[in-house]
Amino acid sequence: KATVSVLYCVQSLASPMTCVNDTMHDLRDVNFVKAMLPASKQQSEIDELMAADKTLKNVKLPVCPRPSAIPKLNLEKGTTTLGIVVKDGIVLCVDSRASTGEFIASRTTQKVLPMGKTILGTMAGGAADCQYWERVLGVECRLWELRNKTTITVAAASKILAGISYSRRNSGLCMGTLVAGWDEFGPQLYTVDDQGTRLKGDKFSQGSGSVYALGILEEHRTDMSIEEGIDLGRRAVMHATHRDAYSGGYVQVYVVRAPDENGHCWERVSRDDVQDLYKKAHEDGTAGCFKDLF
């Protein structure tokens, strides 16, 4: 009973300060807490609460630090981008909405940026940060080719971007990218964060719509064909744009395959308006399955 009462008074152990009417008050201040209690409380109850509070005052409670190993899930990136590794390639699907607060600034944003002939990067978060640093990454990839006479590996490219992010991690960069490409080790997909997190995997999604997209992506298997992957990715972004306010516009689908005779690995497969897609999905009762679209 005492514990429950204490919780009633003390709102947050980690930050015992509270701001009322623009003045800071310490919740350990007995008089202040008393004043905060509703008038209907009995005096005995108030005394009980005060007593409990006093015992707490003698105990030094450490501030619980947020473990740095767990990255904070930052959903402030208004977009939906996803990448999945399938048999013989990688499928990247992105939406095309750029929002500044509640205003939709653009419904035709290009969120996939190529880095040469073999690597693609997606954009989530701050458009400026993504565009600039991915362009810098593109420059580094080109210089690598000129210096070393080989195309850069996706591991190296994503590592360069991760190094850039990490060295600027306290500058307030907002950038979530997927680096997808084909090198001598086959199709590779990496996710690179504005904190410098860099992970290799088969399935990633970023942005505010990622939570919806990842639900649809549970069907994903690495031995799916590219056509199945395109269908799945497109459906996932479509559903995400339907529910997420910050995603919308067009779904663009890009595919990364083994290089052709010119060494070119990626191509854009389709660009569909999400509203048309959604209508079609519910008209013919396929519930979003678009196998007949290609």
Add this chain to the structure above:
Amino acid sequence: LQFLYFIGHTRTMSSYDRALTVFSPEGELIQIRYASDAVNQGGCCVGVKGKDSLVLCVERKMGTQLQDTRTVKKIIKIDDHVFAAFAGLTADARVLGKRARDECANFQFNYEDRVSTEYISRYVAQIQQRYTQSGGRRPFGVSFILAGIDESGKHAIYMTDPSGYFARYKAISCGQNSKTVQEFFDKNYKDDMSADETLRLAVSSLMDVVDQSSRNIEVCQLKSTDKGCEARFVGEEELTELIKSIEKEKEEEEKKG
């Protein structure tokens, strides 16, 4: 008249050879040539490329009798998959080797891939070139022979020299008597040799110029296998056996001829 010309010629030479950053009238940086002479005084070292293996072989000059020659290593490990042999000033080689090792580690840290042999040879060569162009410093009196096997299985031998020039070779030698050894390679090198044949060729090439004793030769073999690069220093026993068999072969050939 000839006599006077001779005097004039030496005077011109000596007035241009003290400063590194000054070209001579013949268009030469004479200090770099002197650095190459320092290299040619060092113990001979060779590098040979086979079908899927590389061999570095170095003549180990005898120090005083009380020196523990096993601690004097002339083949430096730059990375797990890159080894370097050198001819010239040992101390300079040690410094350059350290720079190369640091660069390998930094490269892997920044790019996650391991260095290619070409990259690290270019890096070492660029350092050597930098020391030929700024004032107050002398060139490194070292020629490196770098042997490495990339992650993709490509294997290569590169040689750098004090001027900062570097190139890839199938078989190369530097140091004392390197001309003799290079002629030996011109005659006897074949493409696509097996690992054993490559080892044999490398050791044979040095046997003409070195005292016939296994303690005088240091051999490192790199093989490209499924697991990647397997590198080993050939042991003394194996080396003695190999030298014996090479000598035997030579005797038999002489008998035939």
